[in-house]
Amino acid sequence: MAKRNNHLFTLAVLFIAVLLAYRQRNKNPPYTPPSTTDNIYYPSPTTATTASTMTHLPHPHISEARQLPKQVFALLSRIPSPLPLIWALIIWIYHLILSISTPIRIVFDALSVIFAPIILLLSATYHYLVAIPTGIALSIGRTLYPLYVFAATAILFGALVGACGGMLHGGIVKPWSNAKTREADEAIDTAFAHPHRPDQRRQGDAYADDGFVRVKQEDVDDIQRWRQQAW
Structure with missing residues (x-):
């Protein structure tokens, strides 16, 4: 064909x-140049006729210009x-x-x-393993496009809020927390420095054993309470 x-x-x-x-x-x-027979039908003018014609013409050179x-x-x-x-x-x-x-x-x-069998096998493999799954994924993506937009917006908003929260925590919350921690440490140090204050609920005095001061359970409870009050 x-x-x-x-x-x-x-x-x-x-x-x-x-x-x-x-x-x-x-x-x-x-x-084709003219032959001798052409003179029968188109006789050439004589010298006298040509001269008389050219004398009567207002411009004799016109006839020559027409032949050019x-x-x-x-x-x-x-x-x-x-x-x-x-x-x-x-x-x-x-x-x-x-x-x-x-x-x-x-x-x-x-x-x-x-190579027709190999081409057929490759085309079938591409169709069933690449084209069809890709088409299904694209159709699902087009269907769930609003969900993707919502999730992306939520992620961006969460990242923005987290960044702002980190800035606030570093600029305001962390210094305040450090100040409270220092106050709590000072209160604990004060409680250990003066174990026999009147406002403490104690059942006995601290006693020494091998050079170490052991504190009773009531002292531990007082320390935890002081820490909670500081916070």
């Missing part, structure tokens, strides 16, 4: 080239038209391309027939 189409295209191009060359030839017929375009067109008609050569060059280039591409196409068709 492809060879038949190529032959039809070649015949059409040749027909167009021949038609254009024939029309160009009819438009510019070859120049005819001579120019006659000379131009002898120049061969380049259109047939152009069409011949186009046809030659087309045949050259066709002669180069035909073996390549034959080899390609043979390789396609040889």
Whole structure:
């Protein structure tokens, strides 16, 4: 089928080239000098007639000027038209391309027939393992697009709130917490420095054992209470 189409295209191009060359030839017929028989139908004027005619004309050079375009067109008609050569060059280039591409196409068709099972297997693998899952994922993504937008907005808002909270914690909460911690430490140090204050609920005095001061359970409860009050 492809060879038949190529032959039809070649015949059409040749027909167009021949038609254009024939029309160009009819438009510019070859120049033929007048023969002796032409004088029978178009007798040449005598010298007296020509002289009398030119004397009566207001501008004698007009007759010579009228003959000049005819001579120019006659000379131009002898120049061969380049259109047939152009069409011949186009046809030659087309045949050259066709002669180069035909073996390549034959080899390609043979390789396609040889590797047809492998191509079928690869195409089926791509269709069932890549194309179909990708289509399903894209359809789900298009369906859940508002949810994605909401989640992205929530994440951005949460990140913004976290950044602002971190700035506030570093600038306000942390210094206040450090101050409270120092106050609690000072209160604990004060409680250890004065274990026998009147406001403490104690059942006995602290006693020393091997150089260490051991504190009773009531003292531990007092320390925890002081820490809670400091916070």
